[in-house]
Amino acid sequence: MRYVKLPQENFEEFFNSLKKWGIVYAPVKKENIYSFQKVQDVSEIALDYTRTMLPPKKFFVRPKDEMLKLKEGHWEEANGTEPIVLFGVHSCDIHGLEILDKVYLGDPVDPYYKKRRENSIIIGISCMPDEYCFCKSLGTNFAMHGFDLFLHELPDGWLVRVGSVKGHEIAWGNEELFEELTEEDMKNFREFEEKRANSFQKHLNKEGLEDMLDLAYNSPVWKRYERICLGCGNCNMVCPTCRCYEVCDLWMNAYEAVRVRRYDSCFMESHGLVAGGHNFRPTRLDRFRHRYYCKSYFDPSAGFNCVGCGRCDEFCPAKIEHVKVLDEVREGLQ
């Protein structure tokens, strides 16, 4: 990997140079919530954000997404996508995108997702954990790939890791903005990472997690939480790896229809419903447990289905904490 330094005084110019690669989206603060928004000026960005409400998946698996358009009785592919630059993506979200890649780029390839992934540039940024983060426990607190450039905060600028050919091209095109790294920079980088590693307040015990959960299928803990859970599906919407979608056709006018897919949630009663009215997950208990099993599934090629971003905790109206539920289930077995 190539490492270079971006001095603070060049940051704005570097940021402005990104606009020629596509529409730049970056975390912006609105009241108490951060979200990825279109930005024009560096002053709009909240560089020290904790987490956005919707993860960057919203650019690739959109909340409501037109797939096909009906023209004269035949489907045509909906319009293409514009190139985008996602600026300031945290490591956990980069891992989240890689999990989505496994699904959507696996055979058969999802053409919409693929096109958008190819048309995007991912620029990561270092972060400090808050009380919800547990990415360190899942090994997603540091991204080794899945980005084009990754910016690590230094006292006087940024240590930049170049992670792809596109990343090289960006750095190459702005060669005058970058410097070589010094020993001092490396020391600062190590110090920052050390401080960060020691700042995690939440830890998930993932030792034998998937087996442990499998054994705890009838745990009373599920039943207790079933009563607390509102079944709203918020955790699904904000999760960077949740990807269930529903498909429907919508008529725009008398002659034109679109086939749309939109986020679905396994907390909805309709999720497991089949024709004729039989439901394979009829109770909230079934649905609550299902989400934990799905998130804690370990895929040998992609790891756990959870990246420890803490969104499901922060945005849960019933204040259910993911790690606490799993810990309680584990305790119940002992």
Next chain:
Amino acid sequence: MTFQTHDARILEVKELTSREKLFTLRFVDPEINRKFKYKPGQFVVVDIRGFGEFPISLCSTPTREGYFQLCVRRVGRMTKYMHNLKEGDIVGIRGPYGNGFPMEKMEGSTLILVAGGLGMAPLRSVLWYALDSGKYEKIYLFYGTKAYEDILFRDEVIHLLKHGEDMNCHVKLAYEVESPSCIYLEKGYSPRVCKGVVTDLFRGENFDVENTYALICGPPVMYKFVIKELLDRKLSPGRIYMTLERRMRCGVGKCGHCIVGTSTSIKYVCKDGPVFTYWDALSTRGLI
């Protein structure tokens, strides 16, 4: 493209029962028609343009080329729309999807097809395939149905009931609701036709368990009773195949609705199935 469907023309619509219709279709594009190969147990997604999509199993056999058939039960908005279609109308089709039954692996063996209700549709594909290829030692069809009027492919089933023995095909029928037609059948073909449930049909049958495969399809409640019957006769779990139903929206393992299993065993019914063995059911909670 993955989600684009191909035009298929309805060649024939046949009313099977008051709720089910059989649609015979062929792709409009001869090239696609030529390339369309499938296995018994696979399914397609039917696209009613402007209404939506639904998955449905293929009930014809790949041994009879040039067309394919779908047995559609009227249960919702889209199937109701489908039922109103006539010969010559066009629907979109994508697929085939799923793993299908391992027909080649089972060659030379005895097949026991256990169907309950609409479960007859995917198993009809197996039945025809086995009869056409002639590569199977013996074929049993155990079919449990509600009433005489609900027997799917009634002509074929009754034909095989009469003449199946000549083709090494043994058909047995269980019905729940008595009617004059059932009593007539029962008189003619007792004990192969009886009042009761599908597991009653196992009575008096002996199989060479080393050389037999069971293939099951029916309503969710049926599986565990049929499997118990088979296990009692010492059939190995690896020789029990079942095809399952789930809400398969995309058909290709993306939309997540058909995910089953727990943290050690997540599976997509649409692409890892819909055909599973009993070993899979033992290691995947929630499969049956």
